[in-house]
Amino acid sequence: MIPSLSRAPALKLTRPIVLVGLMGAGKTTVGRRLADKLRIDFYDADEEIEASAHMRISDIFEAYGEPAFRDGERKVIERLLDGPPHVLATGGGAFMNDQTRALVKEQATSLWLKADLDLLVKRTAHRNHRPLLRTGDPREILDKLLKERAPVYANADISVDSIEGPHHKTVDKIIRTLQEYKKAGNPL
Secondary structure, rough: HHHHHHHHOOOOOOOOEEEEEEOOOOOHHHHHHHHHHHEEEEHHHHHHHHHOOOOOOOHHHHHHHHHHHHHHHHHHHHHHOOOOEEEEEEOOOOOOOHHHHHHHHHOOEEEEOOHHHHHHHHHHHHOOOOOHHHHHHHHHHHHHHHHHHHHHHHOOOOOOOOOOOOOHHHHHHHHHHHHHHOOOOOOO
């Protein structure tokens, strides 16, 4: 018996859980563990975009620009939301797109995985695959993005603080929050 699966909560989902938040918040890492614990599939929108485009995201940004990337991102997310319940980690800017946000609102439960600036800087340091952090000081860029995007991320159905330390602690917080959300009569 796999220990993490034996502890899976009794939480039946009828729609996808979409993780939103800034790069470095832990959407992919926490999302994989959350899906495992819920015994459902996990998808990373960035990985799905790269597979569809046969290009790395940084190359898409360089060759076609951010608007073209966001359009492709929306299409991939739309395709993924048509599937059975799963956990979907989105890129940091996905929820900023009005059409993408409306799709998520209609077809899924959105969860803002929040993290403070220091944690975001720490988690994104020494990683050069983030196109938006290549244009200047990463701390300044993340601070600006956090200020711009937090009001939009706040439109997510649920928010949970991503904490430093073992990811299972954040996953456990998410599970408890989802259970409370469902008990309150919200669709999950």
